[in-house]
Amino acid sequence: MPTRDVESILVERFRHAMRAALGDALPVGADPLIAASRNPSFGDFQSNAAMPLAKALGRPPRQIAQSIVDRLELDDLAEPPTVAGPGFINVRLKAEALAGLLAAMDEPGLGVEPPAEPDTVVVDLCGVNLAKQMHVGHLRATVIGDALARLFERLGHRVVRQNHFGDWGLPIAMVTAYVRRLVDRGEADLERLTLDDLDRYYRAAQAECDADRPGLEAARRFGLGPKALAELEAQVAGAEERLADAKRALVALQSGDESILTIWRRIADVTLTECLATCARLGANVTAEHTAGESTYRDELPEIVEDLLARGVARESRGAVIIDLTDMGIAEPLLIRKSDGGFLYATTDLAGIRRRVRDMGGTRLVYAVDARQSLHFRQVFAGAIKAGYAQTAAGADARLEHAAFGTVLGEDGRPFKTRSGENVRLSDLLDEAVRRAGDAVAQKNPDLPEGERAAVAEAVGIGAVKFADLATDRIKDYVFSFDRMLAFEGDTGPYLQYALVRVRSILRKAQEELGVEPASLTGPDAPPIVITEPDERALALALLRFGSTLAGAAESLQPHRLCAYLLSLASAFSGFFQTCPVLRAPDEAARRSRLRLTALTGAVLTAGLETLGVTPLDRM
RNA sequence: GCCCCGGUAGCUCAGGGGACAGAGCAGCGGUCUUCUAAACCGCGGGUCGCAGGUUCGAAUCCUGCCCGGGGCGCCA
Numbered sequence: 001m002p003t004r005d006v007e008s009i010l011v012e013r014f015r016h017a018m019r020a021a022l023g024d025a026l027p028v029g030a031d032p033l034i035a036a037s038r039n040p041s042f043g044d045f046q047s048n049a050a051m052p053l054a055k056a057l058g059r060p061p062r063q064i065a066q067s068i069v070d071r072l073e074l075d076d077l078a079e080p081p082t083v084a085g086p087g088f089i090n091v092r093l094k095a096e097a098l099a100g101l102l103a104a105m106d107e108p109g110l111g112v113e114p115p116a117e118p119d120t121v122v123v124d125l126c127g128v129n130l131a132k133q134m135h136v137g138h139l140r141a142t143v144i145g146d147a148l149a150r151l152f153e154r155l156g157h158r159v160v161r162q163n164h165f166g167d168w169g170l171p172i173a174m175v176t177a178y179v180r181r182l183v184d185r186g187e188a189d190l191e192r193l194t195l196d197d198l199d200r201y202y203r204a205a206q207a208e209c210d211a212d213r214p215g216l217e218a219a220r221r222f223g224l225g226p227k228a229l230a231e232l233e234a235q236v237a238g239a240e241e242r243l244a245d246a247k248r249a250l251v252a253l254q255s256g257d258e259s260i261l262t263i264w265r266r267i268a269d270v271t272l273t274e275c276l277a278t279c280a281r282l283g284a285n286v287t288a289e290h291t292a293g294e295s296t297y298r299d300e301l302p303e304i305v306e307d308l309l310a311r312g313v314a315r316e317s318r319g320a321v322i323i324d325l326t327d328m329g330i331a332e333p334l335l336i337r338k339s340d341g342g343f344l345y346a347t348t349d350l351a352g353i354r355r356r357v358r359d360m361g362g363t364r365l366v367y368a369v370d371a372r373q374s375l376h377f378r379q380v381f382a383g384a385i386k387a388g389y390a391q392t393a394a395g396a397d398a399r400l401e402h403a404a405f406g407t408v409l410g411e412d413g414r415p416f417k418t419r420s421g422e423n424v425r426l427s428d429l430l431d432e433a434v435r436r437a438g439d440a441v442a443q444k445n446p447d448l449p450e451g452e453r454a455a456v457a458e459a460v461g462i463g464a465v466k467f468a469d470l471a472t473d474r475i476k477d478y479v480f481s482f483d484r485m486l487a488f489e490g491d492t493g494p495y496l497q498y499a500l501v502r503v504r505s506i507l508r509k510a511q512e513e514l515g516v517e518p519a520s521l522t523g524p525d526a527p528p529i530v531i532t533e534p535d536e537r538a539l540a541l542a543l544l545r546f547g548s549t550l551a552g553a554a555e556s557l558q559p560h561r562l563c564a565y566l567l568s569l570a571s572a573f574s575g576f577f578q579t580c581p582v583l584r585a586p587d588e589a590a591r592r593s594r595l596r597l598t599a600l601t602g603a604v605l606t607a608g609l610e611t612l613g614v615t616p617l618d619r620m
Numbered sequence: 621g622c623c624c625c626g627g628u629a630g631c632u633c634a635g636g637g638g639a640c641a642g643a644g645c646a647g648c649g650g651u652c653u654u655c656u657a658a659a660c661c662g663c664g665g666g667u668c669g670c671a672g673g674u675u676c677g678a679a680u681c682c683u684g685c686c687c688g689g690g691g692c693g694c695c696a
Contacts (some may be wrong), residue, residue, distance in 0.1 A: 039639075048638055051676075061676080085639050086676070129696085169696065294696090320694050331622080331692085338694040345696050374624055375691055406625080407689080444658055460658095472633060476626065477689075484632065484645075488658045491633085491644045498658050506655050564634065567643080578651095578660050598655090620658080 005111060005547045006045070006077075006101055010034045010091065013074055014047050020071040021064070027056050036545065040534075042084065043092035044541055050087035061087030098540040099529040106522050106600055110607055111547045114156035122160045122362040123149040124352075126286045127369065128275040129166035131175045131198035131267055135423035136408040136416050136480070137370060138275075139282075143469045143613065144405055145368030146284035147559040150611045155554055160360050163286050164352065167268050167293035169345075171206065173250035174242075176264045178205035180249070183263065190266050195274040198267060209246055211239035254298065268293065278427055282462060283613050297351040301343040304351055305336055313387050328382035332375065336383075349380045354389040357398050364399040365390075366557060371404035371475060378402075403557045406477035408469075416480050430462055436486050437461030437494070441620060444488070448619060459615035460494050461486070466614055467493030471563040491567050493614055499570035500609065501620050503602040506582050508618075510595055513583070521599040527592035535576040539597060542572035546604050550611070559612060566608040573601050 014032030033048040050068065054061035065087040072081055072089075077097040082090050093101075105111030125145020128134055134142075145161070152159045166172070178201050182188035188197070216232045218224075224232075252260045272291060279286040305321055308314035314323045319339030325332070336347045356362040367377060381400040384390045390397040408416040418424055438457035441448060448456065468485035472478050485492055510516040520526065531540055545565060553561040582598055585591035609616045 033638085035638090037639095038642085042639075046639090051638070055676075088639065166696070171696070317693080322693065333693060335693040340694075342694080344694075346693095348696095371625070372690055376696095378624090404625085413688095440658075445656075476633090479632070481632080487645075489645080490658090492658090494658060495644095498656080502656060502659080509655060560634085564643085571643090574659060575661095577655075581655075583655055619656080 005105075006093070006544050007034055007036075007548050009077070010045055010047075010074075013072060013077075014049065014068070014089075016073070017068045017071040018049065018053075021067040022053070022057070025057055027053075036541075037090065040538070042088070043082075043090035044078075045091045045093075047089040047091070050083075050089065054087065065089050093541075095531040095537070098531045098537065098544070101544055102529050102540055102597070102600060103526075105544065105546070106526065106596070106603075110604060111544075112155060112550060113547075118157045119152070119364045120158045120160065120361045121149070121152045121364045121366060122162055122356040122360055123152070124162050124164055124365070124367040124369065125149065126163040126275075126279060126284070127166070128163065128271065130172050130271050131195075131202040132271070133195055133199045133423070134275055134278050134426040136426065136429065137423075139426055139429070139465070140405045140408065140469055140474075141368050141370070142279060142282060142284045142286060143466045144403060144474055144559060145366075146282075146286065146613050147470055147562075147611070148366055148368060148403060148554070148557055149285070150613060151550060151554045151559065151562070154607070154611050155550060157364075158361075160356070160362065161286060161290040162352075162356065163291040165268075165272070165291050165293040167264075167271075168253075168295040168298060168348075170246060170250055170342075171202075172264070173253060174205040174209050174246040175202045176253065176260060176267060177242075177246045177249035178208070179267060180260060180263050190263065193266065193270045195270055198270060205242075205246070209239055209243040211236045211243070278430075281427075281430060282466070283615060285613075292352075292355075294345075294348050297348050297355075300351045300354075301347050304347060304354070305343070308336070308387055311387075313383075323383045323386060325379060325382045325386070328386065330379055330382055332379060334379040334383045346376065346380055346383070349376075350384055350387065350389060353380070353384040353400070354387075357390055357392060361393065362398055363392050363394075364401070366401050366403050368403045368405065371406055374402060374404055377404075401557060403474060405474040409477050409479045411479060411481055413479070430465065433465045433482060433486065434458050434461035436482055437464065440486060440488065440494075445620065452619065456617060456620045459617055460497060460620060463493040463497055463609075463614040465493075467496065467563065467612065470559045470612055473560055474558065494620075496566055496570050496605065496609060497614070497617050497620060499573055500602060500605040500616050501618065502577060503573065503598055503605065504618050506598050507595070507602060509583060516595060518599065521596045522603070527596050528589075529596055530589060530593040532590075533576075533580050535572075535579045536594075536597065539569075539572045539576045539601065542569045543597075543600055543604055546608070562608060562612060566605065566612075569601070569604060569608070573605075 011032050011034050014034060018030060018032065019026055030053065031049065035046055035048065037043050037046050050061045050065035053064050062083055065083040069081050069083060069089055074081060074091065077093055079092045079094060084090055123145050126138060126142045128138060149159045149161050179188060183190055212232060212235055216236050219229050219232050249260055253264060272288065276287060305314065308323065309321060314321050314336060320335055321337035322333040322335050325334060334346050335344055336350065337343055353365060356365050384400065385397055390400055392398050410416045416424060434457050437460040438453065441453055441456050441460065464485040471491065486494060507518055511518060531537055549562060549565040553559055580594055582591065582594040585594050606616045
């Protein structure tokens, strides 16, 4: 039995049959259009190829379907296929074939074959900023990016994670200058800085530098009282002084002034330590080694602009330097140097693409970033291609993809914020989820030992948040609701974790009561699988869809496909669990077969949860 | 003004050329001396935003419109 998944076997068999049936009349690239049947009464799989062929060849579709069926060689796999409706070809797999396919996928890779040509996928994720707490936006960038990275890893691609750390530029200089003033005045201690402090300072620094010029103009025009006018004038003058100070700090940073760099490094260190701890708590594999600050690109930016100007990719416009993208179908030009000589985040992102392709060997670049950056990435990608920065060693352009995600909304349908309109700290949000999960665990399973309960609450609470984030199409906004994501019932992370708990519980009992070693249920000496009951069939078919689901999710950058799949697998297992006693199966052969099915389900659920970055549990 | 993304059951969402449009929640009715009921089974519930068009076949593709969100050279 080949180890490939059923669908690709069927595709191949149908291709042969179509060629045999139609010969030279078969249009090139004709697709067998194999799909899993929606309705079990139609069988397990169907081919929809006959209808389009009928149109192309001007023959009755059912006749074409029949001529394909006549040449199909599926005896080893399926019952004789049937033609139905307008020309559907229905295929029902034989029980023995199901057993054989399951046995073939019952190996450590769970039937996932390493790719012939592995990609080097560079995944941009997390994207924290200096002196800022992580909030729900970072939740999505981290959770989705990490899940995509894990998907590619499981499929056998090389993966490089990149946490693009916003540690450079004027806003950063503002907060650095602000902290320096506090330190000089003895109002802050560099050694005792926390990210909460920095988050406050960041906003204070922004506010200080924000001159209310329009307000002042209006006050002058409409002749406001001298007191209001004086206040506004003072505000504007103060803000302009602060801004000038920040600009001096920026120049000092850029020129490598050690006294300010010391402060800046400390701020970066405090920020990263806390953010990476949050990533760790989230179970996201984002570490210092994955982190590259914008500052690490600073020496490349002038060179890039000069390079692009010299090669005519970029040109000057109104004192600035732009890349015109009208030839790439984008009306908005990409601005890469301001008229004051400063660089922009587009410049850094171009440098990032160059580094990821040229230095890291990236063949596919994926950016898990907010959908509001869509135009920006279209521009940067187009600019990078024009510049040749996306060209891989093999000569082709790397795939450049924006895995855009929507906004997290509160239950009022507006962007998720605290009542006072502040961003919700990610760590607070996780605390709340874990607290609620702890309450549920205490109530549902009071027997769980205290120590384990805390670990379970952490896994369930965080798993719930992550699963809710991953479970819907990433491009859409979604409504954040603790109640829904932590529900005792429903399409949730806890439900999946619970399905696996039940699986593992059976295996544990089998070991304790019957002496069946888990290792004996897998591998070449494992007991034969016998599929007889409808719920066994349904479970078998669900298991067999694992590999193609992973591939589809990775290709489309849609982790929610894996979520939906795991829910359907858990549901298939629940049906099996209900109607097919495992430990008390009618006979020994059935018991051993069902134990192996249970073990395989456990392996797939475990692998699936791990791929999503959700912690699998033994008990909950 | 131009561009991008959404609009599917009361609610939250899948499905994105193929068979009668699905799931979860909520509602109603069943199933626990348990393989962990955080589960399972059943019932009701839909002009797939609107209008045209393409097609043997449209929730799905095309055009226009309506509603909601976002973006659009010197912020990141």
